[in-house]
Amino acid sequence: MTPATPTATPAPATADAAAPRRPARLLRHSLVLTGRSLAKSARNPGAMLNGVLTPALFLVLFTFLFGGSVAGSTDAYLLYLFPGIAVMGAGLSGMLSSGLAINIDMKKGVFDRFRSLPIGRSAPLLGSILADVVRYAVAVALLFGIGYLMGFRVQTDAASALGAVALMLGFGFCLSWVTVFLGVLVRDENAVMGFAFIAFIPLMLGTSLAAPVDTLPGWLQAWAGVNPATHAMDAARALLTGTPADGSIIRTLVWSAALLAVFCPLAVAAYARRR
Amino acid sequence: MDDHAFRTEGLVKRFGRTTALAGVDLHARHGTVLGVLGPNGAGKTTAIRVLATLTGFDAGTARVGGLDVVRDADRVRRLIGLTGQYATLDEELTGLGNLVLIGRLLDLRKPDAVRRAKELLDRFGLEDAARRPVATYSGGMRRRLDLAASLVGRPRVVFLDEPSVGLDPGRREDLWRVVRELTADGASVLLTTQYLEEADALADSIAVIDHGRVIAHGTPSELKRIVGGQAIAARPRDPHRLGDAARILTAVSGHGAERTSTHELVVPVDDDRSLFEVARRFEEQGIALAEFSLRLPGLDEVFLALTGGDNGASDRGAPTDTATARSRA
Numbered sequence: 001m002t003p004a005t006p007t008a009t010p011a012p013a014t015a016d017a018a019a020p021r022r023p024a025r026l027l028r029h030s031l032v033l034t035g036r037s038l039a040k041s042a043r044n045p046g047a048m049l050n051g052v053l054t055p056a057l058f059l060v061l062f063t064f065l066f067g068g069s070v071a072g073s074t075d076a077y078l079l080y081l082f083p084g085i086a087v088m089g090a091g092l093s094g095m096l097s098s099g100l101a102i103n104i105d106m107k108k109g110v111f112d113r114f115r116s117l118p119i120g121r122s123a124p125l126l127g128s129i130l131a132d133v134v135r136y137a138v139a140v141a142l143l144f145g146i147g148y149l150m151g152f153r154v155q156t157d158a159a160s161a162l163g164a165v166a167l168m169l170g171f172g173f174c175l176s177w178v179t180v181f182l183g184v185l186v187r188d189e190n191a192v193m194g195f196a197f198i199a200f201i202p203l204m205l206g207t208s209l210a211a212p213v214d215t216l217p218g219w220l221q222a223w224a225g226v227n228p229a230t231h232a233m234d235a236a237r238a239l240l241t242g243t244p245a246d247g248s249i250i251r252t253l254v255w256s257a258a259l260l261a262v263f264c265p266l267a268v269a270a271y272a273r274r275r
Numbered sequence: 276m277d278d279h280a281f282r283t284e285g286l287v288k289r290f291g292r293t294t295a296l297a298g299v300d301l302h303a304r305h306g307t308v309l310g311v312l313g314p315n316g317a318g319k320t321t322a323i324r325v326l327a328t329l330t331g332f333d334a335g336t337a338r339v340g341g342l343d344v345v346r347d348a349d350r351v352r353r354l355i356g357l358t359g360q361y362a363t364l365d366e367e368l369t370g371l372g373n374l375v376l377i378g379r380l381l382d383l384r385k386p387d388a389v390r391r392a393k394e395l396l397d398r399f400g401l402e403d404a405a406r407r408p409v410a411t412y413s414g415g416m417r418r419r420l421d422l423a424a425s426l427v428g429r430p431r432v433v434f435l436d437e438p439s440v441g442l443d444p445g446r447r448e449d450l451w452r453v454v455r456e457l458t459a460d461g462a463s464v465l466l467t468t469q470y471l472e473e474a475d476a477l478a479d480s481i482a483v484i485d486h487g488r489v490i491a492h493g494t495p496s497e498l499k500r501i502v503g504g505q506a507i508a509a510r511p512r513d514p515h516r517l518g519d520a521a522r523i524l525t526a527v528s529g530h531g532a533e534r535t536s537t538h539e540l541v542v543p544v545d546d547d548r549s550l551f552e553v554a555r556r557f558e559e560q561g562i563a564l565a566e567f568s569l570r571l572p573g574l575d576e577v578f579l580a581l582t583g584g585d586n587g588a589s590d591r592g593a594p595t596d597t598a599t600a601r602s603r604a
């Protein structure tokens with residue numbers, strides 16, 4: 001500590017400086033916290049690889065295991081498989097990272113620091129999830145790279161491809177709120193991990209990922225038919241490879257909106273209540 | 276608007292079956308320091324957390340800058356800075372990163388946030404560690420960074436929960452100077468501590484709490500008066516001369532001298548002239564002294580007299596002068 005220069009001017013820097021409009025402030029605070037989360041990712045990129053490695057593994061495995069038998073050739077199968085894998089990449093990053101990061105934050109002192117600052121109650125949650133969206137975007141870009149190397153080419157136009165990416169990210173964003181809610185509610189981080197892992201299998205594999213829904217066994221067909229991830233995968237497939245959309249885009253949007261509408265308020269309320 | 280920087284009245288907080296606060300009244304005027312003293316589990320941290328809008332409560336009122344901490348939580352948060360008992364830092368970020376983050380969340384523009392962060396890092400002797408992750412900081416460095424973190428927004432009311440724990444004596448002096456600078460700038464401080472010396476040095480008034488209740492409140496000298504007048508303390512260099520020294524003290528003061536575990540003798544005196552008489556006789560008898568002083572009872576004496584040491588004797592009547600010596604034991 002250097003000798004006393006009473007640096008503080010009496011005018012408080014923060015108090016009562018005509019509080020700017022609320023939504024703008026919430027977004028700004030959230031983005032600051034997004035920056036925090038991304039700075040950590042940049043320092044420790046290993047954690048992000050999960051969202052890339054698992055789908056990439058499925059991509060390679062399924063292509064060479066089933067490619068011949070399901071679609072006749074691995075190239076044809078890659079065209080079918082890849083969009084679903086990209087959705088899995090976005091969904092997986094969403095399921096794993098935000099809920100866990102929030103859960104860990106809340107157990108650390110930094111949670112108290114945020115709560116003693118004049119920021120919106122949802123800013124730490126929103127900030128963390130927005131950072132996730134950036135991370136999914138990276139994961140999806142890497143998956144596209146891997147897909148390209150394996151021979152996947154977009155069959156439609158650039159606008160549709162961008163639409164597909166936006167849809168995946170939007171779906172991942174909305175899905176994140178479910179795990180964030182759990183991350184806030186459950187104290188034990190291992191339980192959060194465990195849940196995400198258990199939910200991953202039916203949610204991402206009980207879908208049209210590897211084969212069209214109508215070729216699945218009856219019981220699985222029923223589940224895959226209502227599974228929002230199926231719709232997201234069908235929609236991505238339609239936008240990337242030109243298969244008929246059959247309302248899957250609308251259904252994905254509706255599902256995403258519903259997940260957001262239910263779990264975002266629940267997560268924020270649970271977060272505000274935790275003391 | 277009320278002229279208190281912060282004020283609680285009849286504050287009650289229960290955790291399940293534990294009553295952490297059983298009707299606590301704390302208050303401080305603008306620009307003053309309230310020291311809150313109490314043994315472990317007394318409710319100090321809980322009281323701070325209520326005032327800092329982190330914890331709800333079951334009954335009573337709590338206001339900061341005239342604002343209700345529940346209804347006006349957001350505006351209260353604009354006024355306060357908190358250094359909790361446990362560090363509230365992001366371990367993965369650097370020291371600079373932590374302070375800039377807080378500045379940005381307090382609506383400072385990026386360059387202003389960086390400037391403010393650097394200023395505070397300098398002030399707390401952390402400039403060399405500014406770009407290292409907090410995970411690599413020593414305990415005392417974390418403590419100082421946490422303190423810096425609470426000052427980023429130039430708060431008008433600062434809550435410090437045992438801020439000097441883990442600081443070496445030099446750093447503790449620095450902390451004290453920072454607290455004095457804060458009040459010189461017109462900010463108000465609530466400081467909890469186990470170091471009675473610290474409350475004595477910094478606080479304009481002191482509240483002693485125990486079992487969730489304020490058991491004494493007043494200025495440091497008012498509290499000292501509760502325990503009694505002045506005392507002479509003497510520690511002969513040679514422990515074998517304790518007997519001789521005790522005889523001299525008893526003869527001059529007319530009171531029995533208490534012997535402490537550190538081979539110190541303490542005796543209450545009625546006026547300060549006794550000191551010279553005692554000194555003369557020590558010299559006459561050739562008793563060399565390691566320590567020799569005339570003093571007011573320390574706050575630890577007050578504290579022990581009020582809380583009755585280890586257990587529930589806080590309802591004991593007016594403490595006697597033996598309190599002085601007993602607390603030294």
Ligand SMILES: Nc1ncnc2c1ncn2[C@@H]1O[C@H](COP(=O)(O)OP(=O)(O)OP(=O)(O)O)[C@@H](O)[C@H]1O
Pocket residue numbers: 290293294295313314315316317318319320321322360
């Ligand atoms: N979150 C909690 N859940 C349950 N009990 C709690 C909680 N926080 C505090 N308590 C209890 O409330 C009482 C007061 O605790 P508090 O932390 O306020 O004490 P303190 O005076 O700060 O003690 P110390 O000097 O050890 O920090 C204690 O009995 C403690 O066990």
Ligand SMILES: [Mg+2]
Pocket residue numbers: 319320321360436
């Ligand atoms: Mg405490």
